[in-house]
Amino acid sequence: MEGRTHYAAAVTEELIGQTVTVAGWVHRRRDHGGLIFIDLRDRTGLVQIVAEPVHAENFAELDRVRAEFVVAITGMVRARPTGMENPELASGRIEIEPLRVTILSEAKTPPFMPAEAENVDEMLRLKYRYIDLRRPSLLGNFMLRDKVLMAVRSFFHAHGFLDVETPSLARSTPEGARDFLVPSRLAPGEFYALPQSPQIFKQLLMVAGFDRYYQIAKVFRDEDLRADRQPEFTQIDVEMSFMSQSEILDMMEAMLRQVFYESLGVEVAPFERMTWQQAMEGYGSDKPDLRAGEPLMDLTSAVRAHIAWPVLQAAPFAGGAVMRHYQPTRKQLDGWVEFAKGQGASGLIWIVKSGEGLRTSAGKWLDEQALQHLAAAARLGTDDTLMIVAGEKFPSLAVLGQMRLEFARQEKRIEDGWRFLWVTEFPLFEWSEEEQRLVSAHHPFTMPHPEDIDLIATDPLRVRSQAYDVVLNGTELASGSLRIYQPELQAKIFAALGLDPEETEEKFGFLIHAFQYGAPPHGGIAFGLDRLVMLMAGARSLREVIAFPKTAKGVDPLMNAPSPVSTSQLDEVGIQIKK
């Protein structure tokens, strides 16, 4: 072929009268018998080719062309006749009259058309991902992803961060997600683990004095998948030395704001901040969606004062969610009761305030005056509905938080915009029912809150940490913390987690030893790049922003992975398959 001179979208009015060569795929073909229009598609867009029978040879070639053939066209750029312009296209005011047509590749009729924006079965899309990715909307996601990455890299480079690669063949560590294992041929019976994050490596880089590190790192977690979870995904991994928590938050907030500005042209407002305690009490979630209406309220004392029901009198907590300007039907109210029960509540009390007065599902336990007082305590306006859930504090709040979100979704009350939020002071430990022991809420290297050090031994579940999350519109985007850099404190944490010293020496010894050779105070964070791009692209699933994703069962339908391997391969690594 002749060398391409222009992308499709670059063929504009300025080129009228010139000869250009464009190349790409046949997007659509409109055959009028004596006149054939071809929409030629490349990465930038479409350009219209018009073939007329006067050029018999070219006309015959374009008559033969079908959808998704790959062609190169050398031709004359000319203005479209008046009234025939297409304002939808960058190249819509011109068309190309072909002088030379080269069919570079023929194409079988594709299983689905990139030109049609219909909902194709996702399995089929993944099997023919190379065709799926031709769809302009999907391509757009990857162009956005590229912009985001460019903005990320330029920010970190400009602020003195070093991009350092860390190993993918690492060691399996206790705590956290299930590891993907890689058998070792040189050490039969032993395994590498693919990293769940470069956590320990980046801390070692801080001990090494690299001061500021970042990496666009692939990480791996062998857990069940969701729309926003893939077994392998990409983190923007960051670590810094000699920085306070607030300096780290400011730096990362600046990074995200720059990314939004450079890739979407959006000026994001300064992030809101709240503690984990405030998030849980106000929204029943550690990742509140601030777009979904007002916070929950604590009605414990009001409920005790006004509702005589013994069950509620005995409940340690009662909380309320107000649904503004909402007059549900009886059926809808029953639906909310079911919803609350489905979320684990033992029951739900509703109060509806209309022009005719107050109605409640708890009428048996309070008189009109008490009802008035209770509605006032909840600042209930006319046309508002109040939902009350009572019981253990955090579980009740979680139910109310789910109701708040579900209400906003159902009634389309979720506001537009980018509501960023820092959630800070996460608890250091959680109780694992399954293992019947304390586990780290974030990871075992997280620095406790300085005021709570003494509680580690006495009341560990009340210990706050210096850990923080970035939440965007109700999605957890990033998670980080200041790290422990004193071996003695680290030992205390391991002890609280019930890890015996021998075990910690074997599994984390290298990190403890490193800290004995001069460790700087340090901290960091890791962002889910795929989630960030998904939200920015307005996509419903991570699969829309990952070129070759896996299905919910972890299968890649394109390569057919995972797959069995030969016995000789297994022999080499000393593995026998259990029947």
Added chain:
RNA sequence: GGAGGCGUGGUGUAGUCGGCCUAACACGCAUGCCUGUCACGCAUGAGAUCACGGGUUCGAAUCCCGUCGCCUCCGCCA
């Protein structure tokens, strides 16, 4: 591990409380016609073991049982 939804020509759907189904519609595909379309139009045509296996029945896309696959959610994901 649990719950729910879905599976019908190449694609998207209708049909799913048993018989009017010899499976419908749109897109796509093929052939023919068409010189200004841009989701071109018109005509004709080809194309389906109704996911798979078993069962009930005179009769099953439709009912029952099982299996598989996809999607969503819970558990899980430091």
